Amino acid sequence: MDQETVEVEKKVVNRSLAEIAKEDYDLSMSPAHEVENAICEEVIDSDMTENFIDMTRKMLRLIADIGANGLAAPQIGVKKRVFVYWDKRDNNPRVCYNPKYYKDTYSTQYIEKCLTYGQLNFLVKRYKAIQAVWYEWNPTAQEFTKRTKKLSGREAEIFQHETDHLDGKTVATIGKLLDV
Numbered sequence: 001m002d003q004e005t006v007e008v009e010k011k012v013v014n015r016s017l018a019e020i021a022k023e024d025y026d027l028s029m030s031p032a033h034e035v036e037n038a039i040c041e042e043v044i045d046s047d048m049t050e051n052f053i054d055m056t057r058k059m060l061r062l063i064a065d066i067g068a069n070g071l072a073a074p075q076i077g078v079k080k081r082v083f084v085y086w087d088k089r090d091n092n093p094r095v096c097y098n099p100k101y102y103k104d105t106y107s108t109q110y111i112e113k114c115l116t117y118g119q120l121n122f123l124v125k126r127y128k129a130i131q132a133v134w135y136e137w138n139p140t141a142q143e144f145t146k147r148t149k150k151l152s153g154r155e156a157e158i159f160q161h162e163t164d165h166l167d168g169k170t171v172a173t174i175g176k177l178l179d180v
Helices: 003-013 017-025 050-066 153-166
Strands: 070-072 082-087 092-103 107-112 122-127 129-138 143-152
Touching (some): 082 153, 107 153
Antiparallel strands (some): 082 092, 129 143
16 A cells, blocks of 8 residues: 555544535534534425435435434534434335334333444433334425334334434433443
8 A cells, every 4th residue: 555545544534523524425513512402493395405305315325324323403503303314124214304202111221322422422211112203205296204113122212312312302411421
């Protein structure tokens, strides 16, 4: 490997999430204080412009490329009720508009990380199973389609984590920081 290749690889490895998001996806990661207590508005039909849909595509590409579980709109400075995640059960990306959930079972504690807080670990109480409700955009019909699904385990944890961001909650505001 020549010196130039080594320098390029070092630059890629040493880039922060904020740099990757901005330079590769034209997304700006929000600082923690802007994600905490964010008040997000419902997504409505008139929000569904090509730019808005493109933003969700960029969010999905970002989480796929960095191996993240999900990303909520307030984490990139957009105060709308939308998040993306990768459904690992059927290996499909999901864009969830106006999501909410209802507890279905007892709660337990999970150790979670969050893109907002880097490598910090938090102990967070979550329901083991939930009834999830969200909307998906149907571009052909130009309307939202309601989805409901019972989620459990890791998928339920991710859905709760991302939905919490839309309600101004983060692992830091509802959980306990574990020893660093």
